[in-house]
Amino acid sequence: MERYDYIIAGAGSAGCVLAEALTASGRYKVLLIEAGGSDKRFSIQMPLGYGMTFKDPAVNWCYMAQPDPGLEGREGYWPRGRVIGGSSSINAMAYLQGLPQDFEDWEAAGATGWNWSSVKATYEKLEVRENSDGTLHGSGPVHLHDAQDRMHPFSARFLDAARQAGWPVQDDLNGAAREGITRLKCTVKNGRRWSAADAFLRPALKRHNLRVLSNTLIERVIISDGIATGVECARGGQKHQFFANHEVIVSAGAVNSPKLLQLSGIGPSTLLMQHGIEVKRDLPEVGKGLQDHLGISYQFASSEPTLNNRLGRWPGKISAGLQYVLTKRGPLSVPINQVSGFVRSNPKNHADIQIYCNPMSYAVRPDGGPAVLPDAGFLLCAQPCRPTSRGEIKIGSADPIAPPEIHPNSLSTNEDCAMAIAACRTVQKLAETPAMKAVTTDGPDIAGMSDEDMLSDFRQRANSIYHASCTCRMGRTEKDSVTDARLRVHGVAGLRVIDASSFPNVTSGNTGAPVMMLAARGAEMILEDASARVRLGGAA
Structure with missing residues (x-):
């Protein structure tokens, strides 16, 4: 039985950010799983x-x-990207953070702590700007070229x-x-394109505590007694199961994240029963609210x-x-x-x-x-x-x-x-x-x-314009959303969704930058919660 502290489903814009942040301390063992193959094309x-x-x-x-x-x-x-780097490997590379009002609206929709002043600070940590004369401003991993x-x-x-x-x-x-x-x-x-894989994943691959499985399709999140305990995958014609000590993080994008939750028995019960899937958590908003x-x-x-x-x-x-x-x-x-x-x-x-x-x-x-x-x-x-x-x-x-x-x-x-x-x-x-x-x-x-x-x-x-979002959105309760403001799936312990599907509302412009920002803040929340468990006497 292979066990990891965290399992990340999807090596796209969000998954690459998460893999880097969760392995940085060397304390946690992380498995990153991607359905697609190499981006070295x-x-x-x-x-x-x-x-x-x-x-x-x-x-x-x-x-x-x-x-x-x-x-x-x-x-x-x-x-939609099906490759290491996800859609950041096939998108148009435009970088726009969005309008301040976008994020004020996120907070108003129940995403407490996601207002403009909060997310602006995260953007500043992520970016390094290269002017047309080659001078640099900032020290983040996301390289912005003029x-x-x-x-x-x-x-x-x-x-x-x-x-x-x-x-x-x-x-x-x-x-x-x-x-x-x-x-x-x-x-x-x-x-050259500077994708999320270039900015975040390749530095993380140098660490001993990260394993990346490509060409591996996650078929379901394993749910036991209301807790996400691992994932079941198909790889090379074989079935594999991997288990998480702490959390499973779904970062498969606004189309595939709700699909994966539904295949795992999390979603509208009528839809799940229609396809013979055991209902693990009746969560009506999974897949709804697409923008x-x-x-x-x-x-x-x-x-x-x-x-x-x-x-x-x-x-x-x-x-x-x-x-x-x-x-x-x-x-x-x-x-x-x-x-x-x-x-x-x-x-x-x-x-x-x-x-x-x-x-x-x-x-x-x-x-x-x-x-x-x-x-x-x-x-x-x-x-x-x-x-x-x-x-x-x-x-x-x-x-x-x-x-x-x-x-x-x-x-x-x-x-x-x-x-x-x-x-x-x-x-x-x-x-x-x-x-x-x-x-x-x-x-x-x-x-x-x-x-x-x-x-x-x-x-x-x-x-x-390929800016799908909001299908597992943050909000107040399961009546209006899929996750809370800390990106935890309502009613399922050990499970988060962190990608464009988590947006409460679509941002005004291109979504690549907001996804990386969201993942960076999501990683901070995961690490904060892990530290809190240690303080309370639980396992790290």
Whole structure:
């Protein structure tokens, strides 16, 4: 019988942070289990390579959502990392902490101690910022690169357009300024992706008290007399059980964490019994409350060169590849999401729309992946920041290999429909600025669209921005949540959920940074509780 002090389910953004923090003292023996394999792939390490991993089942769960009535019955594609580093190994590397109001709302929802001042201190411990001149600020493991000197010159036009639209242009939206448009800071170091595995797991792997099992699927958490005692896994065609002296921590993400709990007998009893699963804890909110960001993109042809001129044809692709391999510079060394920020759809509101501006246009290949168009173009995208629609994740089978059912329930409230129109109007405002009109040679006639046209277009074309969250959210009681403010599952001792599923509400922007912050604070809570057990005379 193999025993560990802590077992972590999932080596993604949260799991890597937890593995590093829980092994740092050398006192605790930790097992980290990941369904996917190694992240040592060129497509992962090269910053622009996430177009190659977008539909790659070797590193991606490649989930499909259920037909979504709010999106004209379309089945959305939901990529999720299935690899060491999880989604931090396949995401767009944009780093935004979120808006202060996001975290005030977390505390108001019952996540006591998660207000802005508390989480801000954690962010500061995690980060080191590299300016474009190479100087560093901070000493944390999360490397934030200011890539403005590597961004395509066309990106400067987006900043000019933002000023003309009346939006402030900021140097960084992770500092004193939180509203406006900026050149994004990205998790890149020395021209390579800097994932959670790079920042946290690789240093931890040098320690004797950490074991990592990859290509291992956790099929259930073992629950005995209301206590999580271990996990049962499938590895190499064999079943294995591992046991935890202290806690099992589920960090499988907003889709797979509720799935794992449900397979383990923790969730809505009706659903569990429907699939013949013994109910260990009737917890109705497991899988409920799903939130995500929906974005609408518009592509335009340009009279001014963009990345398409370099990457849209084979000679340019080959030269860019050689440049990257030899120097770790060039267009492949920078994420495509280069300019973004938060703006207000109404001056009376908080910032409630996130804008993305990319100096490249692309088509969708038959396999669903992106294909760079051969001629100059650019993309403008907007997403409402705080949707009010709520979806659900639920198992469709007791088979651990079967994908879960993803029910986004998009645009199911009047508020979200109004914000969809507002997002379209925000792109219209940007597209109609002199800076953009001066180079636009073709594209959608946003100016001629009515509100009804915009909502219809949003329903037909909007897609997930891949920020799924809140399916095992923190809250006050089991009636409104799955975990308490210390991330402990209601009514099941020795079990926590720590990942984007734990968010009480989705943050306004990209979720990679908030997940790492949440995991760092979660690790502190775990260690505090372990110390408390020692003081009370229990086992460490």
